[in-house]
Ligand code: GLV
């Protein structure tokens with residue numbers, strides 16, 4: 001039997017790990033809610049740590065709260081790394097991110113059981129808080145590990161005026177230590193993240209593996225419209241300065257902008273209205289907005305269009321508008337060298353594959369600053385994700401873990 005054939009994961013073990021992790025959720029929401037820094041999230045990470053230890057990893061938590069398991073290699077030289085995240089969006093699913101962490105742990109078990117010893121060290125990382133949190137910051141752990149976090153991130157505030165820095169301190173993390181948590185250049189030979197596709201392409205084309213070519217860039221902005229609270233019965237339509245009506249028009253502007261480019265999208269995902277009563281004209285509307293594209297040029301144009309068109313409509317309605325741009329993320333091409341290894345590993349194992357961009361953001365986009373980086377996608381049922389219906393069949397999870405194992409084995413032997 002070939003070395004890679006021996007690295008086939010055990011599906012029952014994977015399934016039971018998914019089941020165990022999915023118990024750590026906030027049951028006051030539908031679906032799977034394990035938001036970063038929440039109680040279920042912190043409790044789940046003790047379980048992840050223990051599961052990593054039982055799989056044979058030496059585990060530590062770094063200054064940014066990343067849980068890092070090390071499988072020592074027999075030689076030296078730059079290490080390999082894989083992993084993803086285990087936080088979820090509100091009312092999300094149980095595969096997003098989780099497959100990249102639990103899949104990597106299962107891979108370590110198969111390596112050890114098959115007597116396969118890598119020459120390079122292998123790191124398995126559960127990155128802290130990949131999803132955008134209530135402070136509007138995503139990928140906290142991978143940004144810290146790659147030196148992309150700055151003190152401004154810790155000043156980001158939530159709807160109640162609390163800052164991310166204070167929140168991190170309250171659960172025992174040190175923002176200042178996070179600023180000097182960067183791994184040295186050259187410490188990694190490659191990073192590979194296994195993830196669900198979160199879209200319909202693989203399922204629709206009957207393809208087993210997606211070889212990710214690029215990760216979309218993201219521009220995020222909080223647009224706050226400021227009008228005037230007035231009596232909703234006595235203030236004529238001509239006399240009102242309705243912040244929510246302005247935001248409603250702005251939402252359609254953003255939707256239109258999203259319709260203008262290939263693989264490009266724009267969304268208003270959340271809105272906060274004050275004072276928030278049926279019989280009061282809204283005085284303010286705060287609109288959480290993002291635009292995504294693999295094209296930096298499209299993102300630049302979209303940003304200017306949002307600025308111009310929201311300013312114009314606010315002026316026309318005699319409404320104030322404040323645009324607060326959050327941390328943006330440039331589009332990131334993955335390394336062609338790693339894409340080639342993933343494609344060759346899939347061919348060797350007899351798995352069908354296609355090259356495709358990712359519309360979702362990932363820790364891999366930050367790890368690409370540190371090392372040649374690639375991503376492996378597996379199909380999502382009906383293309384659904386960020387919702388309770390998110391699902392990937394365990395046979396497909398197994399295919400992804402197997403392809404990841406073969407990819408890492410090949411990268412281990414890569415001495416160029
Ligand atoms: C993360 O899942 C993102 O793409 O927002």
Ligand code: MN
Pocket residue numbers: 089096131386
């Ligand atoms: Mn997600």
Ligand code: MN
Pocket residue numbers: 085096097130195361362
């Ligand atoms: Mn994810």
